[in-house]
Amino acid sequence: MKKIQDNLYQITIPTPFAVGDVHIYLLDAPVPTLVDVGPNTDLAEEIVQTELAKVGLSISAIEQVVLTHHHPDHSGLLDRFPSSTTVIAHQDGGRWLLHSEEFLLHHDSFFEQLLKQVGLPTIPPKAIERFRQPLVVACTRAIDLSIEEGDRLPGLPEWEVLGTPGHAEGHITLIHSTSRVALGGDVLLSHISSNPLVEPPFEIGGQRHKPILQYNNSLKKLHKEALSAVWSGHGDVVSNPSELIKLRLTKQHERAMAVLTYLQETKEPQTLFSICKWLFPLAYKREFGLTLSETLAQLDYLEAEQLVSSTIEENGWVYYRCREGVSVG
Template sequence: MIQQLTIPTPYAVGDVNAFLVKSDTLSLFDAGPKTPEALKAIKAGLKESGYTLEDIEQVILTHHHPDHSGWADAFPNAELYGHEYNNLWLTRDPDFIQFHDKFYMERFIEQGVPEKALGIVGKMKRAADFMAERPLDHILTEGDEIPGHPGWTTLETLGHAQSHLAFWNPERKELIGGDLLLEKVSSNPLVEPPKGPEYPRPKTMLQYNASLKRLLDLPVEMVYSGHGMPVTGVHDLIEKRLQKQHERAMKVYDMLSVGPQSVFELTVQLFPAAYKRELGLTLSETLGQMDYLLELGKVVQKTDNQGIHRYEQA
């Protein structure tokens, strides 16, 4: 049994999905944002199937983002599973939080963000207000079986988040996919800090593309996704999404015909209104396209005397 619970969020993305899965164990995959409205919806969805918060034996996170992890601490009898990266947020690890701010400050300076806009760094932790506050009981890694759910295994599918996992059942040809593949929109490969300063910046667009391409090698017929309805026609949709992403990257490439530009300068042109509201998201998108073009050998990156990375056609 797989039952979708639709949960309201305070975010522009709208509702988020959690999935109640009954096998040898009763598990909930994802847990909505930590708002009263979300908890009410979770309780109502469970009641519809004859369950309460106390009946859930496992909560399994696809990733740490607040719309998916918020009420992971609402189930008194549940063990919590997920990627190790979740713990950095679920425990509010102080070393990581300090590194988090330093990471974004350095990235924004490299991207040419004006000094007056650098104050956004201090606001980027607000998402933690809607996250659970309890550590994982068990860490899941690539290939791990899901306890109590024979046939379901873990796939590490980084890109949209540095904690992102999906869960695959080859017999059913179904995937519980989190935000890996959504019905109506393409997920943003968000630039996030690595686990610590000793690791390089994750190239999230390249990670995300690789995670999508993994699904092309699997006979997936249904993806239970984090937003919207379950996805069918999976391979065709992935091919279309990858092609659209390539086309967006080539549009950015053409913008470089006038000479070297920074990520911020390109972002202002690509998202003339949205960058003012969602600077972090739009910078992530643009930086991802530059990583992609660098990987193709289409552009070169140079650093000016202010420490700003500028990109030009190769």
């Protein structure tokens, strides 16, 4: 356990995911609060109990849990908290926490349709199961109290909520009003860029969200907050938030421009899958979902900038091409 400032502690927990360890945060206040909880594993439970005991607490003594976002490495351990613990999160993440049968059917249908459009010669066996795989260490828990941008945490009015979607729908960041320290979840990581993950729309048959556009907007909002530090869900503390935010936005634009150059040089319309293989020639085989999301993000960005266009051909595949008159430079 690492002390950050008065009554604020960081606890580090291993996860079964490629991202590695996850950090959760204890607000040791009259209303004992955890910000995120870790994955639903025996090891995570053991570590959380051990670390809380160092300050005279236990899982059962935590009165409320605030989630920065719904991903299982941050929320899964909720299944091991008593029903008396108040779960606080943005409502947009609620469907992922409960993952009802209705939602899972919607989830699978969305990704089945997406895979039919990306340009795969054949859809790999168990492809949909791979998109569901993170739910193995997820929870099944409802949100008790929904919060949104501008709210302050119950019993902790010095902590204000900023909406920062993009990496996940409903992602929030908590900002301490005096120190300007932020608990950022996965919105800004010191060592890697945060992947804007594609998610099913809220309504069946609805339009897919463009997480890269949400994410870029979230970074710009963070930049305006004049933060002193961001304590993230993974990696080291970000001690120079403004500089890193500018770097992340610049690098994302450069990555998108590289895709635009590729489309110009190939002189042929390309599918999402062909671009994904070019961007991630090795990684796409072991992290197909993540690399697909990252590739789609660049194309969504280029379309929003009116630099590329997309069309659905007779075979059902979506093809991307440079808009007429567009040049890189």
